[in-house]
Structure formats: structure tokens, C-alpha cells
Amino acid sequence: MTDPTSPANCPERKYWLDDRRNVDKVFYGLVLICGGLFLADFFYHKHVNFAFEDWFGFFAWYGFICCVTLVLLAKQMRKWVKRDEDYYGD
Amino acid sequence: MIDGLNPALVLVCGSLLALLIPQGLLRSGFLLALPALSLIQLLGLPDGQYAQIELFRLTLTTLRLDGLSFAFALVFHLAALLAVIYAWNLRDPVQQVAGLLYPGAALGAVLAGDLVTLFICWELAAVSSVFLIWARRTERAYRAGLRYLVVQVGSGVLLLAGIIVHIQATGSAAFEHLGLDSPGATLILVAFGIKAAFPLLHNWLQDAYPEATVTGTVVLSAFTTKMAIYALARGFAGTEMLIAIGTLMAMFPIFFAVIENDLRRVLAYSMNNQLGFMVVGIGIGTPLALDGAVAHAFADILFKALLFMSMGAVLLRAGTVNGSQLGGLYKSMPLTTVFCIVGAASISAFPLFSAFVTKSLILEAAAQEGHWVAFLFLLFASAGVFHHAGIKIPYFAFFAHDSGIRCREAPNHMLIAMGIAAALCIGIGVFPDALYAILPYPVAFDPYTTTHVIAQLQLLTWSALAFSVLVRTGIYPPELRSVNLDFDWFYRRLLPAASTRVWTLALRGWEAFNAGVTRRVEALIAVLSRHHGPHGLLAATWPSGSMVLWAVLLLGVCLVFYYL
Numbered sequence: 001m002t003d004p005t006s007p008a009n010c011p012e013r014k015y016w017l018d019d020r021r022n023v024d025k026v027f028y029g030l031v032l033i034c035g036g037l038f039l040a041d042f043f044y045h046k047h048v049n050f051a052f053e054d055w056f057g058f059f060a061w062y063g064f065i066c067c068v069t070l071v072l073l074a075k076q077m078r079k080w081v082k083r084d085e086d087y088y089g090d
Numbered sequence: 091m092i093d094g095l096n097p098a099l100v101l102v103c104g105s106l107l108a109l110l111i112p113q114g115l116l117r118s119g120f121l122l123a124l125p126a127l128s129l130i131q132l133l134g135l136p137d138g139q140y141a142q143i144e145l146f147r148l149t150l151t152t153l154r155l156d157g158l159s160f161a162f163a164l165v166f167h168l169a170a171l172l173a174v175i176y177a178w179n180l181r182d183p184v185q186q187v188a189g190l191l192y193p194g195a196a197l198g199a200v201l202a203g204d205l206v207t208l209f210i211c212w213e214l215a216a217v218s219s220v221f222l223i224w225a226r227r228t229e230r231a232y233r234a235g236l237r238y239l240v241v242q243v244g245s246g247v248l249l250l251a252g253i254i255v256h257i258q259a260t261g262s263a264a265f266e267h268l269g270l271d272s273p274g275a276t277l278i279l280v281a282f283g284i285k286a287a288f289p290l291l292h293n294w295l296q297d298a299y300p301e302a303t304v305t306g307t308v309v310l311s312a313f314t315t316k317m318a319i320y321a322l323a324r325g326f327a328g329t330e331m332l333i334a335i336g337t338l339m340a341m342f343p344i345f346f347a348v349i350e351n352d353l354r355r356v357l358a359y360s361m362n363n364q365l366g367f368m369v370v371g372i373g374i375g376t377p378l379a380l381d382g383a384v385a386h387a388f389a390d391i392l393f394k395a396l397l398f399m400s401m402g403a404v405l406l407r408a409g410t411v412n413g414s415q416l417g418g419l420y421k422s423m424p425l426t427t428v429f430c431i432v433g434a435a436s437i438s439a440f441p442l443f444s445a446f447v448t449k450s451l452i453l454e455a456a457a458q459e460g461h462w463v464a465f466l467f468l469l470f471a472s473a474g475v476f477h478h479a480g481i482k483i484p485y486f487a488f489f490a491h492d493s494g495i496r497c498r499e500a501p502n503h504m505l506i507a508m509g510i511a512a513a514l515c516i517g518i519g520v521f522p523d524a525l526y527a528i529l530p531y532p533v534a535f536d537p538y539t540t541t542h543v544i545a546q547l548q549l550l551t552w553s554a555l556a557f558s559v560l561v562r563t564g565i566y567p568p569e570l571r572s573v574n575l576d577f578d579w580f581y582r583r584l585l586p587a588a589s590t591r592v593w594t595l596a597l598r599g600w601e602a603f604n605a606g607v608t609r610r611v612e613a614l615i616a617v618l619s620r621h622h623g624p625h626g627l628l629a630a631t632w633p634s635g636s637m638v639l640w641a642v643l644l645l646g647v648c649l650v651f652y653y654l
Binding site for chain 2: 071
């Protein structure tokens with residue numbers, strides 16, 4: 001006799017993130033937060049050590065550019081350094 | 091508290107005594123009591139120098155307690171306690187002993203007031219730690235352990251050579267500031283550099299740590315590299331070269347981390363990256379920078395232990411930590427997910443988490459000293475670490491596409507260890523002054539200014555935005571089953587290949603030489619056979635005829651010599 005409470009017989013619980021639209025909501029939420037933080041530079045006086053830190057939204061766009069550069073360079077690097085999983089034979 | 095007793099001895103001797111105690115709750119309890127007792131001993135000791143012994147006209151200070159060594163000794167105890175709780179149900183005596191003998195050795199190293207004691211602990215840490223890798227009991231782990239051991243003992247040999255030169259020249263074995271100009275300093279710096287995973291000397295870390303056992307990696311992550319950071323801070327603070335080395339260290343591993351599939355190896359790369367920040371701090375050498383290096387080492391031990399613990403739990407339950415095979419685990423392991431995210435937020439330096447209040451000391455010091463190139467690269471590395479450790483680790487393990495793996499949540503003792511580590515990470519972030527109070531120099535720095543909080547949030551959220559955009563547009567490189575060549579290629583591929591080739595060439599030369607000699611000998615035999623063989627001219631007159639011939643020849647030679 002099969003156990004009706006075993007996981008195999010229960011329809012699996014649907015999680016909030018299983019719905020694609022909710023993942024989109026998270027993404028647009030992030031976009032909103034990013035926009036807000038970027039504009040926050042209007043509202044306070046920066047205390048900085050270097051002049052470039054004072055450029056509008058410096059940390060925002062510097063972070064964005066760095067991450068895109070990082071991923072694009074790493075992707076190129078993969079062409080050179082990627083090998084089969086058993087390359088070293090152990 | 092026993093006056094003058096070295097806390098490291100409690101761990102080292104106690105870990106061996108543990109073998110006498112029957113396996114089970116009793117032994118686990120004893121193992122937990124050891125770091126607790128050792129911690130009580132440490133906290134009871136006032137700053138000063140203890141247990142001095144005379145050896146061959148050298149004064150050895152086996153126990154020195156000051157601001158620098160105390161901070162490291164304290165966090166080593168926390169790490170050892172966390173590791174014992176995490177390994178509570180482990181019944182493998184090899185890991186039980188090594189899991190405390192190795193922290194004990196590392197503790198001895200940071201408490202050592204002289205170079206000889208430092209060397210002994212340095213080597214004991216190397217030898218005891220390899221058992222945490224071998225305890226995985228696979229061929230792959232055995233080989234990785236051997237490579238690890240060769241590198242670690244090599245560091246010890248260089249250290250010993252440097253120490254001998256130093257003692258010969260100065261007559262003192264005291265471990266104080268060395269600087270590059272003191273005798274033997276270069277050898278000592280390279281020895282420290284190997285354990286601190288300097289660029290090109292780094293690969294043992296990414297090679298060996300991910301091959302260790304579930305708990306082994308957690309233990310390993312805390313001690314060896316931080317012991318080296320301590321040694322650098324003690325011996326080479328203010329060595330300008332370290333700023334460049336540290337910046338490079340913070341930068342290059344993040345590229346490997348992005349394309350690495352084994353998530354524990356990703357963490358090993360990010361560890362290398364975090365060590366870079368500390369090395370920069372030591373290179374700058376101002377009180378603020380040194381405080382930053384020590385504080386960041388303190389925070390790093392805790393959040394890295396937390397991250398390795400969460401990945402260890404995944405390895406235990408899901409059977410793999412390859413990003414390409416994981417995903418959707420938040421459904422099965424919700425608490426581990428939360429703890430991993432706390433670790434990820436801590437390493438990424440989110441406000442209210444530990445690295446925010448520690449890394450900023452180093453960045454501030456770099457800015458105050460006008461190192462703008464290093465500052466920009468460290469900022470790049472900060473965005474990078476958020477990218478690969480802060481987002482990639484939790485994303486590919488617990489979210490991303492659902493891999494269909496349904497497993498149980500991590501065992502309770504692992505959850506407790508992760509919970510304590512997570513609480514410490516948040517505690518440091520929320521109450522930075524508690525950590526600042528135990529740093530070597532007084533700290534006059536407030537991390538929670540409007541500028542700093544907003545700047546950091548901008549950096550992190552826009553990095554997250556970059557990640558999301560790249561994943562949604564399909565540009566982000568997928569997790570693939572693969573290995574990536576790093577510097578270890580030189581000693582795992584190039585050197586063996588080159589030595590095989592040299593050996594083949596030598597073998598071929600030897601064969602050619604042998605063939606040549608054989609040909610000559612055969613020709614000689616042929617000549618002899620022609621003259622002395624059955625039909626040879628000389629054989630025909632055998633024996634009296636040839637005897638006369640040789641006698642005449644000899645007489646002739648004698649005659650010639652006589653006239654000469």
C-alpha cells in the first residue's frame with residue numbers, strides 16, 4: 001500500500017519564486033533601489049579623499065562597469081584556460 | 091588559569107589525549123572543552139612575555155601576548171570552537187585529532203615570541219593540516235594532499251634557511267619587525283608569502299582546500315593563511331612592495347572565481363582575494379591600515395568559515411558542490427540558505443555586516459596615504475567579491491534553475507555552528523567598537539557615515555544590477571563541468587611533461603651510447619677472431635711461433651727504450 005503522505009505522492013509545494021513573474025518583480029525592485037541610491041547623491045554632501053569620488057554617482061557606475069568588465073574578461077579567459085574535468089587525470 | 095601556560099599546549103596535548111577517550115558524546119564533549127579551556131587560559135593572561143627558555147645561547151620566548159597576537163589568538167579560538175561544534179557528530183579519529191592539533195599549532199605560531207618557536211609551529215601546522223585533506227580517503231584527495239604538503243614544507247624549509255641566516259647575523263632569535271633589509275629577510279618573506287598565497291605562490295590553496303573533507307575545509311580556511319598574515323604584520327609592516335602584491339592578489343582571483351564550477355573552489359579564490367586586502371593593509375603599515383588588516387583577518391575567519399560551513403552542508407546533503415549540478419536548494423535547506431546569505435553579505439561588506447566595518451579601515455588608510463591606483467583596484471575587487479562570493483555562491487547553490495535535488499536540511503549541530511558564526515558576523519557589523527577595542531592600535535574611525543554607507547550601497551546594488559542584467563541577457567557564462575588552468579598547470583602538467591621528455595631523451599642517449607659500445611666491442615671481437623680464430627694467421631703459428639714473434643717484438647721495444 002502506498003503512503004499518501006510520502007513526497008512522491010504529494011503535488012510539490014509551489015514556492016513564490018517558482019513563478020517567473022515574481023522573479024521579474026525582484027529584478028524591477030532591484031532596478032528601483034539602484035535608481036533611488038543613484039539619485040541619493042543629490043541629497044547629501046560627500047566627504048571624500050579623492051576628487052573622483054565626488055563625481056555624480058561614482059560608486060554606482062564604477063561598480064556596474066567593474067562587474068561587466070569582470071564577467072566579459074573572465075569569459076574571454078575561459079577560452080584559454082578551460083579544460084575537461086578529468087584533464088589532470090585524477 | 092595556570093600562570094604562564096601556553097594556551098596552544100592545551101590544544102596540542104589535549105587533541106592527542108582525546109584518542110584515549112571513548113568515541114561518542116564523551117569524546118565530542120572533551121574536544122569542545124579543549125578550545126574553551128584554552129580560551130579561558132588566554133583571557134586570563136595579561137600582556138607580556140612568558141615561558142622563556144635558553145637554547146644554545148639563544149633566548150626563546152615561547153609565549154608573547156600583545157595587541158597583535160591577542161586578536162589573532164582570540165579569533166583562532168572562535169574558529170576552533172565553531173569547527174568542533176560543526177563536526178560534533180564526526181567519528182573519524184584522524185579528523186578529530188588533526189582538527190585541534192592544527193589549530194593548536196597555528197595558535198602557537200601567533201603566540202611565538204621568537205623565530206625558532208615560530209618555525210616549529212609553522213611546520214607542525216603544515217604536517218597536521220594535511221590529514222584533514224587525506225581524511226577524504228580518495229585518490230584525488232591523496233594526490234592533492236601530497237602537493238599541498240610539498241608546498242607547505244617547502245615554505246618551512248625557506249623559513250628555516252632565513253632564520254639561520256638571521257640568527258647568524260644578528261645573534262638574536264626574537265621575532266620582531268624584520269623589514270626587507272635585515273639579514274635573511276627575503277627568504278623569510280617568501281616563506282610567509284607562500285602561506286599567505288602571494289600571486290604565483292597561491293595555487294596550493296585552490297588546489298587543496300576544496301579536496302578536503304566537509305569539516306576539514308572549514309578548519310583549513312581559518313588558520314594557515316591568517317597565521318601568515320599575522321607573521322607578515324609582525325615582520326614586514328610598512329613594506330611598500332606588499333601594496334602592489336596585495337592589490338594583484340585582490341584582483342586576479344576574482345576572474346577565476348567567476349568561471350569556476352566547484353563552489354568550494356570559488357570560495358578558495360575569494361579567500362585569496364580577501365587576503366589581498368589584508369596584505370595591502372600591511373604594506374601601507376600605518377596604524378589605521380594595520381588595524382584594518384587585523385580586523386579584516388578577524389572578520390574573514392568568521393565569514394569564510396560560515397560560507398565553507400554552508401557549502402560543506404550542501405556537499406553533505408546534496409553530494410556535490412558543483413554549481414552546474416545545483417540550484418533550487420532553498421526549498422530543501424532554508425536555514426542553510428539564510429546562513430549562507432549572511433556569510434555572503436558579510437564578505438561583500440554590506441552595511442551592518444562584518445566586512446563593512448573592517449575592509450573600510452584598509453580602504454580609508456589607502457586613501458589617506460594617497461594610493462589612488464590601489465584604491466581603485468581594491469574597489470574593483472570589492473565589486474568583484476560581491477559578484478562571485480556574494481551573489482554567485484548563494485545564487486547557483488540555492489536559487490538559479492531548480493536542479494530537482496530534494497534533500498534534508500543540514501544536521502542540527504551544523505546549523506548551530508552556522509548560526510553562531512552568522513550571529514558573530516552581524517554582531518561585528520552592528521557593534522564595530524567591540525572589535526575595534528581589541529585591535530593593536532586605538533581606532534578613531536566611524537564606518538557609519540552617510541557618505542560611506544551610501545557609497546557602499548551604490549557599489550553593491552549596481553554590481554547586483556550588473557549580475558542580473560548579464561544573467562537575464564544570457565551573457566553571463568554558464569556553470570560548466572570543467573577545470574580551469576591556473577599556475578598549478580606549471581607543476582602538474584608542464585614540469586612532469588618536461589621531466590618525462592628529458593628522461594626519454596636521456597634514455598634514448600643511453601641506448602645510443604650502449605649500441606655504439608656494443609658495435610665497437612663486436613668489431614674488436616671480429617678482428618680478434620680474424621687473427622686468432624681457427625683460420626687466423628696468428629692462430630696458425632700457435633703457440634711457439636707466435637710466442638717467438640711476441641718475444642722479438644718486446645725485445646725490440648726494450649731496445650728502442652734503452653736508446654732513448
